[in-house]
Amino acid sequence: PQPVRLTDYRPPDWLVDTVDLDVRLHPQATRVVARLGMRPNPLGRPGAPIVLDGDELELKSVALDGAPLAGAGYAATPSSLTILAPPQEPLVLTIETVLDPSANTKLMGLYCSSGTYCTQCEAEGFRRITYFPDRPDVLAVYTTRIEAEREEAPVLLGNGNKVESGDIEGTTRHFAVWHDPWPKPCYLFALVGGKLDRITEPFVTATGKEVELGIYVEPGKAARAGYAMDALKRSMRWDEEVFGCEYDLDVFNIVAVADFNMGAMENKGLNVFNDKYVLASPETATDADYANIEAIIAHEYFHNWTGNRITCRDWFQLCLKEGLTVFRDQEFSSDQRSRPVKRIADVRLLKSHQFAEDAGPLAHPVRPATYREINNFYTATVYEKGAEVVRMLKTLLGEEGFRAGMDLYFDRHDGQAATVEEFLTCFADANGADLSQFALWYAQSGTPQVEVNGHWDAAARSYRLDVRQTQVPTPGQPDKQPMLIPLALGLVGADGRDLPLVPDDGTNAAGSVLVVSRPEQSFVFRDVEARPVPSINRGFSAPVKLTTNLASEDLLFLARHDTDPFNRFEAGQTLALAHLVSASGLAPEKTLAGALAAGGTALVEALIEALGASLEDETLDPAFIAQVLSVPSEGDIAREIGSEVDPDAIHAARRSLRRALGEALRPGLERAYGRHAPDGAYSPDAVSAGRRALRNAALELMASTGEAADIARALAHFETADNMTDRFFALSVLAHHAPAERDAALDAFYQRFRDDPLVIDKWLALQAQIAEPETLERVRELTRHPAFSMGNPNRVRALIGNFAAANQTQFHRPDGAGHLFVADAVLELDRRNPQVAARLLGAFKSWRSLEPTRRGSAERALRRIADGPGLSPDVSDIVARSLG
């Protein structure tokens, strides 16, 4: 397909005010009659024909104002319908199409998931249901009549409020009519029909309106929906309290389905979820699952205002709803849990996914300027970096300034399809701020590099920070402009306390935030009696790659004393990363890794000692300590090395650091393990989860020594666990560190949970991650296991996705067999579900940074895909950009 360009935007020629849908559900022949109330757009081209999008559609009939339209009056293909010479006035277009939901393996449009009819319309799925101007700036009021066999689909759900329902006399069928009074783009349309169980709860909004909340799940699973319901109620209250956003319909429904391309979908009043992000019980879900459910329930609910009430003008503006809504869900989770621990987790995710994306061939701006396949732009850059950009706005404008901007945005653009410029203008207007340079964050791709060198002038009693920013070239963007970068700062005194920051005149600082705007800039602070240690980019205030002239002693000091928890964590990670880079055999001079290599084992011992001090510090949150003790990932190390990457060397270095930690910190780890033993029934709350996180981190570090007693402890932990967090963590320790015990434990786990697909996903994922040469054969065999299915995205992601994305040594095997296996899986999957295939292919995104043998094999695998017959636009777009 031809690329779509942001600069080519023009308003639609025809508008749709109302959509009346009549959907008669049938597994192979669903009949859809759409009555579209249309009118020419005064902003469109006068006299334009009506051009509607379609995708694999079978047209039955077309009528204009009730009169059947003869063949000469229109031109139809499966992918478009053109009404050739429509009267230039309001009209009603009636279109009849027939669909086969049971054959819809793409899971876009109307499909059947384990016997349940459901829809997925974002980004361009509505056109697989009926012909329509499938673009987000066409807003209409929808009324949907759904009819089905009562036996087959006793539950019929649509957007908005239910206005009518009943049996169809003399038949075995029934119907329901749903009306959504809020104009919306078609990507927010949804319907569901099936045999589903339900839990309900009432909710009273801030202004006293009653809302009925419902969560629908597969029969027999209602008991597992309670946590999601609780998270929903907390999200609704939080959005009222923090953003002044109140719910606006009589009902809010969530449906959990087993076959789903992504996490969830924010359809108006009818969110559809991957059941992985709804269903939880202590026996089947881990603490991480609970936290994800809470975050995703919140995210989809928050879209009701940021996405639904105010939507996007076009798909280039995707970050307008996604980045902002991720920011909002991050804030929600921070308020519900531990803010520092949440920030650490979010930044870890940002670095591992988004920084990696920004450093490779798939790099693109937060607001892309062009795309071939929009489904490929639901990326870490649009979501996670998009959220960071909103966070920086808040850092720059302050709490009140940010809220004023949001209030103005809701006020000014409610009911509209907006742009990033309009969003930023609200913040500029509400604060009298100039955000023109800040706007570059939306347009320039790549992670900015920021070098900060600090100098204390004893004679002048001043401290100067010299800051240099560099924008690296990325695909299509060889030259870039300097950005506006907010760097939160502390100067830490010898006693561990922050010194007062007294900027010298002319220093551009907003409180404790340095606002960097030029390629090179200095900031000077007065009255600094003794040499402080600067703590830079506190809270990760800007998503940049920071280098400093801090000595390893300074980082050790920050790892023990920084009052900013994020930077206390980050100091330890920076040192650990430098050590791991040097231990992987790459330690260029003048880098921290080089210094560490030169410093020999003493520095590593000092690092371990500093981490040990945190482990013993009972004033610290156990969840925070668990983060402090976790060694940077193989991906982090590979990114830091940057080129000629050897995943085996990285794996070995990381393993030996963990073993060293396990040996050196054993007494403290044993104490932590004992101190955080369960003291009652399982509860998923953040404090209890934090205690489990630390206890399990201790279990793993000790087991990484391979000592028999530690393996025996892990085995006992596995056998006696009364919840999935502990059971699965112990299983994972055994799988990675105890080859002799592994298979029996995996088998016991399988036998216990064989009827629970979501738990079996954990079992598949774990086996795919084992870093040993036999894993590829194991994964191959598992693709033939009855528990596995290429048709279910969760199964594919669990097994093949984890092999490709979370097993660097085996995916990048030097013999190329890992690359070849994934390439063939992508080709097979592409025939069935292009969206999921394209995502899997994303695992090759860092292939150019590999050492030559592996790089060669990755390239051969990519070329094999590129040469595949009949590639989807999704896969051909990713493969072309990856090779480009």
Ligand code: HT7
């Ligand atoms: N807005 C949604 C993104 C989405 C999606 C969801 C399910 C299947 C296909 C999809 N394509 C795009 C989810 C969200 O970000 O909230």
Ligand code: ZN
């Ligand atoms: Zn979203």
